[in-house]
Amino acid sequence: MNTMNSTIASEAQVPEEKVMPVTEERPEDTVLEEGVTVGKPFADDPKFKLRNVEVFYGDSPAIKNISLDIGRNEVIAFIGPSGCGKSTFLRCLNRMNDSIDICKVKGQLMLDDEDIYHSKKDVVELRARVGMVFQKPNPFPKSIYDNVAYGPRIHGLANRKSDLDEIVENSLRKAGLWNEVKDRLDATATGMSGGQQQRLCIARAIAVSPEVILMDEPCSALDPIATAKVEELIAEMSESYTIVIVTHSMQQAARVSHRTAYFHLGHLVEVNETDKVFTSPEHELTESYITGRFG
Numbered sequence: 001m002n003t004m005n006s007t008i009a010s011e012a013q014v015p016e017e018k019v020m021p022v023t024e025e026r027p028e029d030t031v032l033e034e035g036v037t038v039g040k041p042f043a044d045d046p047k048f049k050l051r052n053v054e055v056f057y058g059d060s061p062a063i064k065n066i067s068l069d070i071g072r073n074e075v076i077a078f079i080g081p082s083g084c085g086k087s088t089f090l091r092c093l094n095r096m097n098d099s100i101d102i103c104k105v106k107g108q109l110m111l112d113d114e115d116i117y118h119s120k121k122d123v124v125e126l127r128a129r130v131g132m133v134f135q136k137p138n139p140f141p142k143s144i145y146d147n148v149a150y151g152p153r154i155h156g157l158a159n160r161k162s163d164l165d166e167i168v169e170n171s172l173r174k175a176g177l178w179n180e181v182k183d184r185l186d187a188t189a190t191g192m193s194g195g196q197q198q199r200l201c202i203a204r205a206i207a208v209s210p211e212v213i214l215m216d217e218p219c220s221a222l223d224p225i226a227t228a229k230v231e232e233l234i235a236e237m238s239e240s241y242t243i244v245i246v247t248h249s250m251q252q253a254a255r256v257s258h259r260t261a262y263f264h265l266g267h268l269v270e271v272n273e274t275d276k277v278f279t280s281p282e283h284e285l286t287e288s289y290i291t292g293r294f295g
């Protein structure tokens with residue numbers, strides 16, 4: 001039997017309704033309407049109120065009409081496939097995108113009812129209130145002490161050496177690092193392990209008493225033990241701070257966050273309580289991502 005005959009024969013045997021349509025719709029073909037987010041994108045007591053946010057790099061849209069509240073003392077995780085806009089959106093929250101010339105941000109972004117993008121906004125003060133921890137630990141090439149003291153010094157938060165000592169110690173304690181470094185505060189920070197460096201960066205961020213901490217994949221360069229320490233820290237810090245964490249680890253999002261926001265191609269597809277997102281997502285795209293069908 002030649003191939004062509006066998007193809008014809010097998011086609012003939014398949015009842016018509018069982019033939020898969022050639023253009024079967026895949027989740028990634030789903031047409032998303034801008035500004036439509038399923039679930040619970042709003043909060044009763046918002047720290048951030050973000051409305052109709054759009055971000056462009058030149059003419060290319062990276063964030064498409066997103067509205068979201070971030071609650072006070074909430075830990076919210078941003079998840080989604082690479083390039084969907086998580087870092088771009090995160091960087092809007094303390095105007096980190098300002099340093100990218102071609103980046104334009106539109107919409108209303110409010111922190112405690114203050115317009116983050118107001119022309120008279122003091123960006124240095126904003127970044128003291130909204131601190132950031134990056135993917136790769138980036139300690140300054142200075143001593144451990146000077147890394148943590150850096151922010152309080154430039155913001156004039158301590159008048160006396162004893163006040164500064166206290167801020168440094170408290171910040172290192174909160175970052176779970178004090179016992180490991182208290183006898184070598186003068187050692188250079190770049191000589192620490194990666195996990196220690198990341199906790200030092202967290203200590204540096206909290207030394208200026210921020211209200212919000214933004215974390216962009218803070219554990220992706222860390223081993224599981226260092227990751228567990230940072231996650232413990234996030235749980236402790238959530239009592240005093242609002243935390244936004246971008247992560248590629250769904251287990252991490254499930255462990256540390258109260259709500260999870262799923263981004264897709266610049267859209268905010270779904271926001272819900274983290275348990276709900278991972279057990280019964282409302283949107284098919286969220287489901288496809290969390291079940292590993294794409295991403």
Ligand SMILES: Nc1ncnc2c1ncn2[C@@H]1O[C@H](COP(=O)(O)OP(=O)(O)OP(=O)(O)O)[C@@H](O)[C@H]1O
Nearest residue numbers: 057062080081082083084085086087088089100102
């Ligand atoms: N500095 C930039 N200049 C031009 N385009 C950019 C810039 N930064 C990001 N983009 C584009 O914006 C879109 C969103 O990128 P972004 O880095 O926010 O995604 P992401 O979700 O954080 O991805 P990843 O998970 O890989 O970190 C992408 O298409 C990216 O190419």
Ligand SMILES: [Mg+2]
Nearest residue numbers: 086087088216
């Ligand atoms: Mg990113």
